[in-house]
Amino acid sequence: MAEPERPPTSLTGGPAAGEGAAELGPDPNALEPAPSAAVSPGTEEPTGDAKKKIDVLLKAVGDTPIMKTKKWAVERTRTIQGLIDFIKKFLKLVASEQLFIYVNQSFAPSPDQEVGTLYECFGSDGKLVLHYCKSQAWG
Amino acid sequence: MPLVRHSTWGDRNKPSHESIDLLIKQRVWGISKEEQSLKFSISLVKEKLQSICAALSTGRMTDDKDVLRDVWFGRIPTCFTLYQDEITEREAEPYYLLLPRVSYLTLVTDKVKKHFQKVMRQEDISEIWFEYEGTPLKWHYPIGLLFDLLASNTALPWNITVHFKSFPEKDLLHCPSKDTIEAHFMSCMKEADALKHKSQVINEMQKKDHKQLWMGLQNDKFDQFWAINRKLMEYPAEDNGFRYIPFRIYQATTERPFIQKLFRPVAVDGQLHTLGDLLKEVCPSAITPEDGVKKNQIMIHGIEPMLETPLQWLSEHLSYPDNFLHISIIPQSTD
Secondary structure: OOOOOOOOOOOOOOOOOOOOEEEEOOOOOOOOOOOOOOOOOOOOOOOOHHHOEEEEEEEEOOOOOOOOOOEEEEEOOOEHHHHHHHHHHHOOOOOOOOOEEEEOOOEOOOOOOEHHHHHHHHOEOOEEEEEEEOOOOOO | OOOOOOOOOOOOOOOOHHHHHHHHHOOOOOOOOOOOOHHHHHHHHHHHHHHHHHHHOOOOOOOHHHHHHHHHOOEEEEEEEEOOOOOOOOOOOOEEEEEEOOOOHHHHOHHHHHHHHOOOOHHHOOOOEEEEOOEEOOOOOOHHHHHHHHOOOOOOOEEEEEEOOOOOOOOOOOOOOHHHHHHHHHHHHHHHHHHHHOOHHHHHOOHHHHHHHHHHHHOOOHHHHHHHHHHHOOOOOOOOOOOOOOEEEEEOOOOOOOEOOOOOOEOOOOOEOEHHHHHHHHOHHHOOOOOOOOOEEEEEOOEOOOOOOEHHHHHHHOOOOOOOEEEEEEEOOOO
């Protein structure tokens, strides 16, 4: 597997950690094991959970450039807009170029949506899969 | 707000529609001392009379559909005032409007924009945005949610300040056109169906059906909207409800924007989960302890449904057009 690239300098970033999952944010710690995605009522959220990161897998759609590093550990409170800005910088896209992010290959969450909430509801196998595209893929 | 109590639920799977319906019809509309427009005051009186007549006539069996209509046609009397630092060529009169609870600010305020732009110079106008007591109002949240969360326990009309400059980038999303609202609305509907039906129902629909949902909302056409939306409220005969309930719980006092989690409407033993069950699971601090004083109101569409109400029924009848239950937790009113 290719060596994960350092995050762009405009984002505060620590050294890449873990196997194949690079850090997106100031915390240089190793990846946290992700909780089970099939949540059923009755599970108490552990304290400090909000600070833990979740695994995000980024998949390109159509002729959108593919990210060299696809798997990222992201803070739960990071927004979709924050992720869009990061991907655009990473792919060296112009600020005016649009980027759309989709969940479940079906809906584009609001830019102010937190990834943590999306992971809680739509994560599977310990990660949240997000598709990104320069044009509207699923309306 | 007084709660209507019923000792029996009747049909086990349905709560008393009458109690919810009555609560909605009894939402109190005060008549503001400040209203200037005669048309505005007449429509307020009309609404009040309609509510009273409806409340008097609930001797008959209330249909579930009545609740759907009550929710759809809910209105909030609002007074729009131009921000004092905006540059105007002459005095800007306030503008009064009855806002639909189930719609979005930027979808229903074209007249407000036109009214204030008449007294301003073109160069002083950029994107319109709204604020209540210093809080920028997110246009992508339904109007009724914003009101319940921020202003439900203050006197009517709802006083909103209109701005045309210094757009608060950190707090608000831009809304360049109606297409932006449509895209946001459809995305919420798709997210809701992903939770309810693994997206199967909404994906089976044709593009024209999606368009009809949006047009129904945009043009305030209840029948047009529900002709399609009713399909999103169905579930397989062998199940007792949706896969998961689309809900968001908001609290003005917390840092996080809202709580949204996976929650099933039916327990493993087949019992229907209630609103109280949901809160106990995802927001236990909102529930009043046994001997405690009630600190919070749990509000949907301006009313407090009983905590024993089955969540599945709430999802089918008290969701917003985007198919989400937007629930506000606010400090208990003192009157």
